[in-house]
Amino acid sequence: MRIVIIGSGSIGMLVTFYLTKKGHRISLLTNRQEQARVLNEKGIHLIIHDNERESVKVSADTFKDLQANGSIDLLILAVKSHQVKDVLAKLNQLHINIRAILFLQNGMAHTELLSTLEIPEVAVAVVEHGAIRENDFTVLHTGIGRLKWSYVCEGQGRIKDLLSKSTQLHFDISYDMQWINVLEQKLIVNACVNPLTGLLDIKNGELVKNDYCLSMMKMIFKEVMMILNFKQENDMWNHVKDVCLKTAENYSSMLLDLKYNRKTEIDSIIGYLVRRAKEQNQEVTILPFLLQGILAKETKVEGNVD
Ligand SMILES: NC(=O)C1=CN([C@@H]2O[C@H](COP(=O)(O)OP(=O)(O)OC[C@H]3O[C@@H](n4cnc5c(N)ncnc54)[C@H](OP(=O)(O)O)[C@@H]3O)[C@@H](O)[C@H]2O)C=CC1
Ligand SMILES: CC(C)(CO)C(=O)C(=O)O
Structure with a gap:
């Protein structure tokens, strides 16, 4: 073969x-x-x-x-x-x-x-x-x-x-x-972990160890659950936290892409969810904020403020 x-x-x-x-x-x-x-x-x-x-x-x-x-x-x-x-x-x-x-x-x-x-x-x-x-x-x-x-x-x-x-x-x-389940469950994890670690420049474990990070991640999680109409919310939230703990010492792929000036996968993760919310006439605020935030970092213009 x-x-x-x-x-x-x-x-x-x-x-x-x-x-x-x-x-x-x-x-x-x-x-x-x-x-x-x-x-x-x-x-x-x-x-x-x-x-x-x-x-x-x-x-x-x-x-x-x-x-x-x-x-x-x-x-x-x-x-x-x-x-x-x-x-x-x-x-x-x-x-x-x-x-x-x-x-x-x-x-x-x-x-x-x-x-x-x-x-x-x-x-x-x-x-x-x-x-x-x-x-x-x-x-x-x-x-x-x-x-x-x-x-x-x-x-x-x-x-x-x-x-x-x-x-x-x-x-x-x-x-x-169910192939869609496989991809959506990973999408939930990546939506919760990747942009936030990229914006805050932190390891995955910090998301669960720091209460401020945890509550920000929960806000993201809530919007994602609504868009995907996901039923087992508690199980999924525990899974997201578990991934953060198991990969506590890792830097997410999005953070590494930003660090090495590579294009990130933000459009395939958060962009996809924002488009789905729009198709379903759902109002979302946190995910577009994350999308813009990562795109801003990707296209950062260096220089003095004054
Ligand atoms: N790394 C990880 O820990 C994890 C990654 N993933 C997923 O796996 C996928 C791959 O990620 P990863 O391996 O980290 O990405 P990398 O950026 O390390 O690798 C991508 C590779 O594809 C090559 N490439 C790009 N365009 C072309 C092309 N047109 N033809 C041939 N080769 C091309 C790149 O070449 P070049 O060497 O020139 O850049 C590079 O070698 C992603 O979707 C990622 O989210 C999932 C879980 C964990
Ligand atoms: C599971 C996780 C969040 C591990 O870092 C990952 O898939 C990624 O970084 O893209």
């Missing part, structure tokens, strides 16, 4: 590492020639529990090296949510025949593209792990979590086959029948 992973950042390297270790042959497609060269020379190094280091050999190519009219049995997309559209458009232009696709993004931007896909097998997953790209060939596995996934359409079961053969190795995998 030809498995291709596009996106060789934190999650792309993490998933490639574990699948390779489990014996799967993966082609990792990078954005930059230099990264492909380094990966082919050094392999992927994974650092876990502060200093345990392991490495695997990998086969890396650039996205631009993809041959037109080729085929991919299973494509795993590990780019940021706002990069998905561009990647799919390029694959389409090259007439690549994709038999199955697995999305690993946070947020909901990619769900708006699902109805346009002409791929027989489609699944979505959320990654509850923490991973940080230290350099072009090293990834830190900072939080051990789960990969939760679900089919949008099952096709020939290639994804099920791969994931059922890939359990353990620090990568617990669980299946849910």
Whole structure:
């Protein structure tokens, strides 16, 4: 089975590492020639529990090296949510025949593209792990979590086959029948944690340790619950707080994107919720505030006030 992973950042390297270790042959497609060269020379190094280091050999190519009219049995997309559209458009232009696709993004931007896909097998997953790209060939596995996934359409079961053969190795995998539930539950967590940690420049744990932060997070949570019409409010609130505790020492991906001057996934998380509130004629004030706040930080103009 030809498995291709596009996106060789934190999650792309993490998933490639574990699948390779489990014996799967993966082609990792990078954005930059230099990264492909380094990966082919050094392999992927994974650092876990502060200093345990392991490495695997990998086969890396650039996205631009993809041959037109080729085929991919299973494509795993590990780019940021706002990069998905561009990647799919390029694959389409090259007439690549994709038999199955697995999305690993946070947020909901990619769900708006699902109805346009002409791929027989489609699944979505959320990654509850923490991973940080230290350099072009090293990834830190900072939080051990789960990969939760679900089919949008099952096709020939290639994804099920791969994931059922890939359990353990620090990568617990669980299946849910309802793909929308999988994504919405992660959306709730990301909406509560990411923008607030990004704006306040704090670790995830501070959100539950500091009473002011906790009450701000509760205000966000309330608006999100209303928009999604989510029923099990208490369970979900406990889950959000639990994620903050389990990832207490982590910086959220949004805070890191801001720190390294990268575009954040705010539109796919909060932008999506604001658009949904508008469609449902619901008045929301906190989420638009967060959206503007993060966009302001993303486009910050430096200089003296006077
Ligand atoms: N990191 C984490 O701990 C977690 C991440 N996630 C989610 O996983 C997804 C991926 O995140 P993450 O790995 O952190 O992101 P990164 O920014 O680390 O990685 C994205 C990768 O995609 C590459 N890329 C961008 N555009 C293209 C393109 N057109 N063609 C080929 N490659 C491209 C980037 O290249 P370049 O190297 O040039 O930038 C980069 O290597 C996100 O949706 C994120 O929210 C979910 C849970 C935890
Ligand atoms: C779960 C959480 C909040 C962990 O930091 C995350 O998904 C992220 O940072 O994007």
